[in-house]
Amino acid sequence: MKFGILGTGGVGQTIGSALIAKGHEVMLGSRTAANEKAVAWTNANGSNASNGTFADAAAFGEVLFICLNGNGVIDALQSAGAENFNNKVVIDLTNPLDFSKGMPPSLLPQYCNTWSLGEEIQKQLPTAFVVKALNTVTANLMVDANRVNDGHHNLFICGNDVDAKIKVKHLLADNFNWKPEFILDLGDIKHARMTEAIVPFWVAVMQAEKTPMFNYMIVT
């Protein structure tokens, strides 16, 4: 399959390399076509890897991953062009974290409590099928769920389109070793408020546990 990834940071590169390793074609998108980090990633990842602008990557991918910093998301989507997301599954990994007030971070006030980046992205891309996923774990765990507790821990997803969520579940199971029975669908995209709001808590737990390589398993 062809995947487009918006964002060239650690998360975007980690997702991209993991998809390349599974035999997919991946284009990393950034603000400028010649972004240094993206070029280096392309050179390191073989003939199925490429890079371009946000618009190039959005047009390229059959499925898209949004791996941007929270405060850069909206500009990037406008630069990418909403028409390039038309009828595509868009996996939103973003978090509206605000580190300006120290650790643990708070949320950017405009994406807090009664609104979320997930909802804003769906609003900006009305003809796309946005699924919020993977934003609650560290990058290396996103792409290999087996790295923690033999894959027995939970991922929380949400989105308005049921078929898109089913596709994302399959994609995460087939490529990233997530066990479908541990992927919990919380409901429509409004639930991004809840899954984004637990990320400052995640940072506090990371500080207490002294590792980012953990997750939560729901037990009853």
Added chain:
Amino acid sequence: MKFGILGTGGVGQTIGSALIAKGHEVMLGSRTAANEKAVAWTNANGSNASNGTFADAAAFGEVLFICLNGNGVIDALQSAGAENFNNKVVIDLTNPLDFSKGMPPSLLPQYCNTWSLGEEIQKQLPTAFVVKALNTVTANLMVDANRVNDGHHNLFICGNDVDAKIKVKHLLADNFNWKPEFILDLGDIKHARMTEAIVPFWVAVMQAEKTPMFNYMIVT
């Protein structure tokens, strides 16, 4: 020991009855001394149970539990009198939930993201040792951790005073079956922002799992 409980709802009554069952003396406090629910609880719980005003309960307890609705906390503390909390361990179970906008709830805007009820309570009671605890699980699980997964799941606490947090850990282990190694101290009372912010998420998980009798176990 003598415990005072502020609040006569399901959480306060459940905590109170569990402490009575362990042989402690408990006074439930409410806005008025003759609160019907509190009188009924006293009559049902034997000679170690009593009830009175918020001030009566705060003065009575060596250790105090705050089990109030989020939007009633500050009035109740002012009615109770800050001097009655002097040098006492105060366990804060409150959540600033706002159900006025539908389910899952949001947080009351004044206790959201960059401030919390835990911090506000510590500010209102500057000579007390406030420990935020138990606010992330359902009442019946608060008082018997063994009801889920043989007690293998996590409780998150925070507060400014290290000795107070150690006392609370012992109290939770001795009375409510919480395993000390599963009680994670996140740091100072500022971390109440994080442990309160995960409660709307808890409600969403409860709706997806169709039971409140669950918790999270951190796995690595």
